[in-house]
Amino acid sequence: MHIVSSDVPFPIDYGGVIDVFCTIKALHGAGVHIHLHCFDDGRGHQPELAAYCTEVKYYQKLTGHKCISPKLPYIVASRSCNQLRERLLQDDHPILLQGIHCTYLLNDERFDNRPIFVRLMNVEHEYYEQLCKTTTVLQPLKKIYYHHESRLLKSYEKDIADKAIFLALSEQDVAVYRQKLHARNVVCVPPLLPFTEVESETGIGCFxxxxxxxxxxxxxxxxxxxxxxxxxxxxxxxxxxxxxxxxxxxxxxxxxxxxxxxxxxxxxxxxxxxxxxxxxxxxxxxxxxxxxxxxxxxxxxxxxxxxxxxxxxxxxxxxxxxxxxxxxxxxxxxxxxxxxxDEHELLLRKEILAPFLNHGQLTKQLMRLLWQGEEARH
Missing domain, CATH: 3.40.50.2000 (Glycogen Phosphorylase B;)
Incomplete structure (x- = not known):
C-alpha cells in the first residue's frame, strides 16, 4: 500500500508524526509492504524509515506565492505534487493519506475509483478557528492567516467529504464529520502509540x-x-x-x-x-x-x-x-x-491507560478497513 505523510515521520519528536510512524511500524509488522511518500519541510532523509518500508520517496513542500489559492487551503496547496500523483497512478494499491494536508489528489478524477483513506488528525477548520481566537492581537498577520485558512478549510472539508474513507481519532470527530460535513464513510480508529507500558516513577521530582x-x-x-x-x-x-x-x-x-x-x-x-x-x-x-x-x-x-x-x-x-x-x-x-x-496513583494510572496498549487489535481494525472495503465499514 501507499502511505502519504505531510511531514517526514521520524524521529518521533512531536505529536503530529507519532501516529504516522507507529502505523507504518505496525503495518510492516503485520506483513504489509509499504511505499512511503513524505513531504520534507527540513527534517531531511531518515534511514530508519527504510527498515519498515519497501521504498521511501521524499518531496519538497511548496512555500510562498505558489501555495496561494482562492479555494485550496494553504496546508493542502503546499503539498500539491504532480510527481507524487504520477507515481501513485502506476498501480492500484490502497492509499492512506495522513491528514487533510495530503488530500490534494482527491481533486484529480483519475483517483475517483481508487481505494483512498484519510487519517484525520483534527477537524482542521475548527482547529484553525481556535488558533485564530487564541492568537494575540499583537500578531495580526497570524490571526488573519488562521481566520482565512479556517474559512477555506471548512469549505474544502465539505467538498471532499464523499471522496474518501475517513479515519477519525475520536468519536467526537466522527460526529462532526457526519453531522456538519455530511461525510458518509467515516469511522473511529484510535491512534497507534509507541507506548508498551506505564513507565511513571513513584517519588518526587524537582521541577x-x-x-x-x-x-x-x-x-x-x-x-x-x-x-x-x-x-x-x-x-x-x-x-x-x-x-x-x-x-x-x-x-x-x-x-x-x-x-x-x-x-x-x-x-x-x-x-x-x-x-x-x-x-x-x-x-x-x-x-x-x-x-x-x-x-x-x-x-x-x-x-x-x-x-x-x-x-x-x-x-x-x-x-x-x-x-x-x-x-x-x-x-x-x-x-x-x-x-x-505513590503506588496507589501508579496502579490507578495503569488501569486507566490499559485500553491504549491494545496495539494488535487496532492494527487488525485498520487492516480490515484498508482491504475489506465496504463490508468492513459496516
Whole structure:
C-alpha cells in the first residue's frame, strides 16, 4: 500500500508524526509492504524509515506565492505534487493519506475509483478557528492567516467529504464529520502509540514541565500563558522544552529567573524530562482530537495538571488534576509540588491507560478497513 505523510515521520519528536510512524511500524509488522511518500519541510532523509518500508520517496513542500489559492487551503496547496500523483497512478494499491494536508489528489478524477483513506488528525477548520481566537492581537498577520485558512478549510472539508474513507481519532470527530460535513464513510480508529507500558516513577521530582512542538502557535501561547499567569506567582523551577522556540518565547522566559527553556531536545532528552518532572503542566486552548502530548506525560511522568480543553472527553480526567481557573492551577501546583507520586496513583494510572496498549487489535481494525472495503465499514 501507499502511505502519504505531510511531514517526514521520524524521529518521533512531536505529536503530529507519532501516529504516522507507529502505523507504518505496525503495518510492516503485520506483513504489509509499504511505499512511503513524505513531504520534507527540513527534517531531511531518515534511514530508519527504510527498515519498515519497501521504498521511501521524499518531496519538497511548496512555500510562498505558489501555495496561494482562492479555494485550496494553504496546508493542502503546499503539498500539491504532480510527481507524487504520477507515481501513485502506476498501480492500484490502497492509499492512506495522513491528514487533510495530503488530500490534494482527491481533486484529480483519475483517483475517483481508487481505494483512498484519510487519517484525520483534527477537524482542521475548527482547529484553525481556535488558533485564530487564541492568537494575540499583537500578531495580526497570524490571526488573519488562521481566520482565512479556517474559512477555506471548512469549505474544502465539505467538498471532499464523499471522496474518501475517513479515519477519525475520536468519536467526537466522527460526529462532526457526519453531522456538519455530511461525510458518509467515516469511522473511529484510535491512534497507534509507541507506548508498551506505564513507565511513571513513584517519588518526587524537582521541577514543573511544559513540553511540546514550540513552533506550533497554540503551544507557544500555552507556554507564555503559563509564564505570565501561573509561574509569575509560583517560584518553583519551571522548564519549557520543545522544538524551534521563537525569539518571543525566549524573551519571555528570560524575564522569569526560576524558568528555563530547553530548545530542540532529542527524543531521549524529552523522555527523560517528562519522567523526572514532579508535575507536567499541560493546558490547551485548542480542542484536539487526541493529545499525544498528554498521553506521553501520563505514560512516562508523575502528576499531570491540565485544563478541561486538554482532556476533551477523552476519559483521561481521572488520571489528571483538572484546573478550570488561574487560581486553581496555582493552588494545585503548590499542593502537588511536594506530594510524592505513590503506588496507589501508579496502579490507578495503569488501569486507566490499559485500553491504549491494545496495539494488535487496532492494527487488525485498520487492516480490515484498508482491504475489506465496504463490508468492513459496516
Amino acid at each position: 514543573c514541565l511544559y513540553h511540546g512542538n514550540l513552533s506550533v502557535a497554540e503551544n507557544e501561547e500555552a507556554a507564555i500563558w503559563l509564564l505570565t499567569n501561573i509561574f509569575n506567582k509560583i517560584e518553583v523551577p519551571f522548564i519549557i522544552a520543545g522544538k524551534q522556540p521563537s525569539p518571543r518565547l525566549e524573551r519571555e522566559v528570560n524575564l522569569h529567573g526560576h524558568a528555563c527553556l530547553i530548545a530542540n531536545p532529542s527524543a531521549q532528552e524529552m523522555h527523560d524530562l517528562v519522567r523526572k518532572a514532579q508535575i507536567n503542566v499541560l493546558p490547551s486552548f485548542c480542542r484536539k482530537s487526541r493529545s499525544v502530548k498528554l498521553l506521553n506525560a501520563l505514560f512516562s511522568g508523575r502528576h499531570c495538571v491540565v485544563n478541561p480543553t486538554m482532556i476533551n472527553n477523552s476519559g483521561l480526567d481521572t488520571a489528571c488534576h483538572v484546573a478550570t481557573t488561574v487560581e486553581a492551577f496555582q493552588s494545585i501546583i503548590i499542593q502537588l509540588y511536594h506530594q510524592p507520586f
